[in-house]
Amino acid sequence: MTQPAIRYELIKTCKQTGARLGIVHTPHGSFETPTFMPVGTQATVKAMSPEELKEMDAGIILSNTYHLWLRPGNDIVKEAGGLHKFMNWDRPILTDSGGFQVFSLSKFRKIEEEGVYFRNHLNGDKLFLSPEKAMEIQNDLGSDIMMAFDECPPYPATYDYMLQSVDRTTRWAKRCKEAHARPEEQGLFGIIQGGEYEDLRRRSAEALVELDFPGYAIGGLSVGEPKDIMNRVLEFTAPLMPENKPRYLMGVGSPDSLIDGAIRGIDMFDCVLPTRIARNGTLMTSEGRMVIKNAKYARDFRPIDENCDCYTCKNYTRAYVRHLLRTEETFGLRLTSYHNLRFLIKLMEDVRQAIREDRLGDFKEEFFEKYGYNVP
Numbered sequence: 001m002t003q004p005a006i007r008y009e010l011i012k013t014c015k016q017t018g019a020r021l022g023i024v025h026t027p028h029g030s031f032e033t034p035t036f037m038p039v040g041t042q043a044t045v046k047a048m049s050p051e052e053l054k055e056m057d058a059g060i061i062l063s064n065t066y067h068l069w070l071r072p073g074n075d076i077v078k079e080a081g082g083l084h085k086f087m088n089w090d091r092p093i094l095t096d097s098g099g100f101q102v103f104s105l106s107k108f109r110k111i112e113e114e115g116v117y118f119r120n121h122l123n124g125d126k127l128f129l130s131p132e133k134a135m136e137i138q139n140d141l142g143s144d145i146m147m148a149f150d151e152c153p154p155y156p157a158t159y160d161y162m163l164q165s166v167d168r169t170t171r172w173a174k175r176c177k178e179a180h181a182r183p184e185e186q187g188l189f190g191i192i193q194g195g196e197y198e199d200l201r202r203r204s205a206e207a208l209v210e211l212d213f214p215g216y217a218i219g220g221l222s223v224g225e226p227k228d229i230m231n232r233v234l235e236f237t238a239p240l241m242p243e244n245k246p247r248y249l250m251g252v253g254s255p256d257s258l259i260d261g262a263i264r265g266i267d268m269f270d271c272v273l274p275t276r277i278a279r280n281g282t283l284m285t286s287e288g289r290m291v292i293k294n295a296k297y298a299r300d301f302r303p304i305d306e307n308c309d310c311y312t313c314k315n316y317t318r319a320y321v322r323h324l325l326r327t328e329e330t331f332g333l334r335l336t337s338y339h340n341l342r343f344l345i346k347l348m349e350d351v352r353q354a355i356r357e358d359r360l361g362d363f364k365e366e367f368f369e370k371y372g373y374n375v376p
């Protein structure tokens with residue numbers, strides 16, 4: 001029996017919450033969980049070098065099937081020796097399947113049983129993506145963790161629409177598994193759908209668990225629903241996911257959601273938020289969000305965050321970063337991106353330590369109090 005590409009090791013569960021400390025083992029190394037995964041959609045985490053990502057302790061990064069299929073083309077990445085070689089990143093890579101991008105980027109789209117017909121968001125050309133095509137692209141990219149091709153339904157969606165969508169996503173997941181060329185080298189995660197409907201989340205989870213994937217994601221969230229709906233869905237969906245496999249919440253990346261997700265048993269998170277808001281000068285700090293272009297920082301020669309250990313905070317001041325952002329200097333984007341990513345990676349380190357000490361509930365209260373979220 002060949003070793004599966006992905007193995008989850010549960011280290012301990014927090015006595016105060018449902019959080020768990022774990023390690024995910026992959027062909028390109030292991031990473032501790034709960035973890036935040038920086039997003040490198042087009043084979044680069046925008047403005048960051050692989051050396052800087054290692055320096056800030058990024059354990060795993062994301063890249064995107066849909067975007068790399070369009071540019072430069074999965075054939076070119078394959079000829080380069082795969083995504084790890086192409087982007088000079090030798091740690092784990094997870095690729096999303098492209099389903100979400102079809103629904104979020106393409107206006108015209110037609111969902112059929114065999115797949116989705118839509119338009120290239122760059123030039124309007126007609127395109128078709130299917131479970132088999134999504135698996136072929138991810139096989140060429142050579143990611144350590146591939147995501148099954150699914151439908152991320154619009155929010156809100158009717159119960160009837162959601163029921164049809166869940167069952168089609170399950171059929172597509174089965175086709176992905178059948179098209180999976182190298183299961184000993186690449187893991188394939190199923191994506192649980194079902195919206196806010198508890199019975200449909202159960203229906204989706206049970207059908208996917210039956211297909212025995214090495215890991216599972218919760219999809220269909222962070223699509224505009226209120227945070228209390230997300231938390232409620234997590235509360236009844238996480239326990240349906242196998243305890244001995246990684247649980248990945250897709251598209252979630254604000255500090256409060258990461259902590260609330262970990263408390264409910266989530267192990268992996270990703271979001272473009274930290275790097276996207278960094279590029280317009282919004283910084284995550286231990287005292288809350290900071291809009292660095294604000295005039296009040298013009299003569300403020302303190303670090304962005306006195307409690308941050310990152311390259312930006314150790315070497316530059318608020319006044320300098322503000323100046324770079326206002327003059328649209330590229331170096332400014334690098335400094336703000338570096339800080340926001342390190343902030344979330346460090347937050348996950350602190351969450352893991354709180355789990356070791358069985359005090360993640362207390363940690364949440366302390367963090368929310370300082371960050372300015374009103375703890376409910």
Ligand SMILES: O=c1[nH]cnc2cc3nc(NCCN4CCOCC4)[nH]c3cc12
Pocket residue numbers: 096097099100150151152153191218219220221222223250251252271272273
């Ligand atoms: O069901 C899903 N299936 C496959 N991929 C996904 C990716 C997803 N990403 C989000 N949310 C991302 C929301 N971002 C917040 C920050 O600004 C950009 C969008 N929700 C997602 C759901 C799915």
Ligand SMILES: [Zn+2]
Pocket residue numbers: 304305308309310311312313314339342
């Ligand atoms: Zn910093």
